[in-house]
Amino acid sequence: MANVKLTDVKKIYDKNVVAVHDFNLEIKDKEFVVFVGPSGCGKSTTLRMIAGLEDISEGTVEIDGEVVNDLQPKDRDIAMVFQNYALYPHMTVYDNIAFSLRLKKVPEDEVYEKVTNAANVLGITEYLMRKPRALSGGQRQRVAIGRAMVRNAKVFLMDEPLSNLDAKLRNQMRAEIILLRQKLDTTFVYVTHDQTEAMTLGDRIVIMQNGYIEQVGTPMEVFEMPTNLFVAEFIGAPKMNTFKTKLIEEGGKYYVTPFGSKIEVNGIKGDMLRERNVKSQNIILGVRPEHISLAENGGEDTIPCTLEVNEMMGSELHLHVVTEDGSHLIVRTPTVDLDADARRELVYGKKLNITFEGKVMHFFGEEDNRNLLV
Ligand SMILES: Nc1ncnc2c1ncn2[C@@H]1O[C@H](COP(=O)(O)OP(=O)(O)OP(=O)(O)O)[C@@H](O)[C@H]1O
Ligand SMILES: [Mg+2]
Structure with missing residues (x-):
């Protein structure tokens, strides 16, 4: 030994x-x-x-x-x-x-x-x-x-x-x-x-x-x-979605603004940003496919997009979507969360709204690509 x-x-x-x-x-x-x-x-x-x-x-x-x-x-x-x-x-x-x-x-x-x-x-x-x-x-x-x-x-x-x-x-x-x-x-x-x-x-x-x-x-x-x-993109499959956006501090709260939306960084990640007194800045935001959910209605905190490919993996679906500015994202959804009608509608060209919560967000420096919270 x-x-x-x-x-x-x-x-x-x-x-x-x-x-x-x-x-x-x-x-x-x-x-x-x-x-x-x-x-x-x-x-x-x-x-x-x-x-x-x-x-x-x-x-x-x-x-x-x-x-x-x-x-x-x-x-x-x-x-x-x-x-x-x-x-x-x-x-x-x-x-x-x-x-x-x-x-x-x-x-x-x-x-x-x-x-x-x-x-x-x-x-x-x-x-x-x-x-x-x-x-x-x-x-x-x-x-x-x-x-x-x-x-x-x-x-x-x-x-x-x-x-x-x-x-x-x-x-x-x-x-x-x-x-x-x-x-x-x-x-x-x-x-x-x-x-x-x-x-x-x-x-x-x-x-x-x-x-x-x-x-x-x-x-x-x-x-x-x-x-x-x-590391963020290497670990996890399908790989983490990453996109350039802004992190904004406003009256003690943090927001990210991907693709024209405005989503509050709630939960533990919001607390960590506050503790470290992180400044507003351009960032690369990372969200894993399994942490993105389909939103019923399109509010300020949702991102409109169009479905391109629906990969049926058995227990889950991998939805390849495109945002209005042409960015590609992958959304991973458990099949059981959708009824048969909803599943049938998930075809090429379907308009969707997606969203995610603060606690599953990852923030990377735009220049050095390092995690802001490590
Ligand atoms: N005998 C050698 N002479 C010169 N360069 C070498 C030699 N063996 C390996 N290298 C180089 O060293 C680097 C690391 O090689 P290594 O075999 O350790 O990679 P690896 O991570 O095991 O890759 P893989 O997943 O393809 O096996 C590579 O750039 C490779 O080309
Ligand atoms: Mg090797």
Whole structure:
């Protein structure tokens, strides 16, 4: 069991490509931390530096208080699962899982004990005598995880382990990783570009962009208080609606004025603006699709718009609407909130009024894109 600490870690590839800048993070013992961000942001590079598969250009990586910069991967007590599993095709599942133990000359009865135990936890006992080619993608994935499990590693590193699986299997394996995590009770660092995976798996999420950490927080923290516009738009699906507008302070109350409306910032967000004495200014306003509602009548606090696309997702509708000045927004509405007649009317060209409350608004500086309330 172990904690992992990265201090001012930097990765410079040849030709001065800086893949990771000043990465600082302390991962606690038994914590599940997810690195998430768009392609090329430096997730794998950071993970590979922890694993010892990539030199650390500057800074230190510590495992359990010991600087491991110069330790070989095999001496770091880590186990790693990659996207492409990398199983030995000519060996059975049993032999694949046993491989690292036999390298270490572990006695065969102990190998048997460990392999059957891992297979049991992963539900692959009946495939132990098969070769990898006779397994489905999800089953191969489990063998790869089994191989990592038997090594009793202090830290479990996973780089996009589910990205080769179809959507249904990915959801199933995601749940299995949550279960596995409870059974193994070890430290996990998990890389993905999928925000849903990050949100559902992580105790804490590290959101990266262009080699920089944008925010570290629990799933709830990054969802409710994104530090900047990038995080706000990256976390949550469909993504947060954002638009330029004004924040106005008037007689102790705050208002926003998107698309000609005037909506009071009520609730906790209004209180926070008052506490911090935020001045009237141009802002970028963010509102998540699920926080916009359809208004019965068009008052000052509603925004008139026209429906373009109605995506029926089953339990909810995703309404793509256009405002009078041509801005596109997405509104997410639970299907049960609408009766059959109302649902039938939601077709191309339908005029709607939308609104939202103060407590679900996010305010970002027009210049620096930073959350005004963080
Ligand atoms: N061996 C290398 N030499 C030079 N540049 C590299 C090398 N490996 C990665 N890079 C660059 O470093 C940056 C970070 O790459 P990295 O693989 O860490 O990204 P990632 O976040 O894992 O992306 P993805 O989601 O696509 O896997 C990218 O700009 C990439 O092109
Ligand atoms: Mg990667």
